[in-house]
Amino acid sequence: xxxxxxxxxxxxxxxxxxxxxxxxxxxxxxxxxxxxxxxxxxxxxxxxxxxxxxxxxxxxxxxxxxxxxxxxxxxxxxxxxxxxxxxxxxxxxxxxxxxxxxxxxxxxxxxxx
Amino acid sequence: xxxxxxxxxxxxxxxxxxxxxxxxxxxxxxxxxxxxxxxxxxxxxxxxxxxxxxxxxxxxxxxxxxxxxxxxxxxxxxxxxxxxxxxxxxxxxxxxxxxxxxxxxxxxxxxxxx
Numbered sequence: 152x153x154x155x156x157x158x159x160x161x162x163x164x165x166x167x168x169x170x171x172x173x174x175x176x177x178x179x180x181x182x183x184x185x186x187x188x189x190x191x192x193x194x195x196x197x198x199x200x201x202x203x204x205x206x207x208x209x210x211x212x213x214x215x216x217x218x219x220x221x222x223x224x225x226x227x228x229x230x231x232x233x234x235x236x237x238x239x240x241x242x243x244x245x246x247x248x249x250x251x252x253x254x255x256x257x258x259x260x261x262x263x264x
Numbered sequence: 265x266x267x268x269x270x271x272x273x274x275x276x277x278x279x280x281x282x283x284x285x286x287x288x289x290x291x292x293x294x295x296x297x298x299x300x301x302x303x304x305x306x307x308x309x310x311x312x313x314x315x316x317x318x319x320x321x322x323x324x325x326x327x328x329x330x331x332x333x334x335x336x337x338x339x340x341x342x343x344x345x346x347x348x349x350x351x352x353x354x355x356x357x358x359x360x361x362x363x364x365x366x367x368x369x370x371x372x373x374x375x376x377x378x
Contacts, residue, residue: 155307194308194353194368241307250296250315251357251364255307 174242183225287354
């Protein structure tokens with residue numbers, strides 16, 4: 152019954168590889184997000200999707216690309232991984248209207264060697 | 265430049281006391297402010313929301329105040345318990361592009377000592 156689930160929970164890979172993290176929500180929310188939490192614990196927004204449309208795209212390298220096949224899923228693809236990409240990536244969702252309270256997944260810890 | 269500061273990286277208090285966490289911001293005009301709790305290895309969990317025209321909100325042992333003149337929110341946990349030990353994040357909701365974007369502070373790690 153997990154509201155926002157993301158896989159994998161842990162991902163260890165070599166520099167230069169391409170990887171994906173998947174996210175699914177069963178809350179009926181219409182907006183989904185990807186956040187990055189680095190080693191200093193800052194939680195920064197990367198992307199959000201509303202009705203399959205990208206509405207926020209912060210200054211993230213274009214090696215990162217979100218893909219949303221439907222309203223309940225938002226996957227994150229990362230190409231040519233770099234050491235600095237090591238972080239915990241959180242998926243979240245919310246209703247687009249109202250106070251925008253976020254429900255987060257448990258996080259995916261990416262380690263680039 | 266825009267900043268959100270949570271004054272203490274870590275706060276230790278004795279069980280039963282009131283914990284007070286501070287969130288200050290500059291160069292933002294948030295429509296509302298939210299507080300989240302994050303436990304190790306988990307995602308943040310929403311606790312409370314307060315709007316710009318509200319001074320105070322309560323939920324059980326939690327209380328949030330919001331002073332838009334001082335640009336500050338205080339988060340209180342009364343009768344603190346060891347189970348309250350966690351990192352607490354404040355987040356500002358800024359209006360833009362037809363929706364609100366949440367910008368998070370770095371968090372304060374609270375430890376409640378038995």
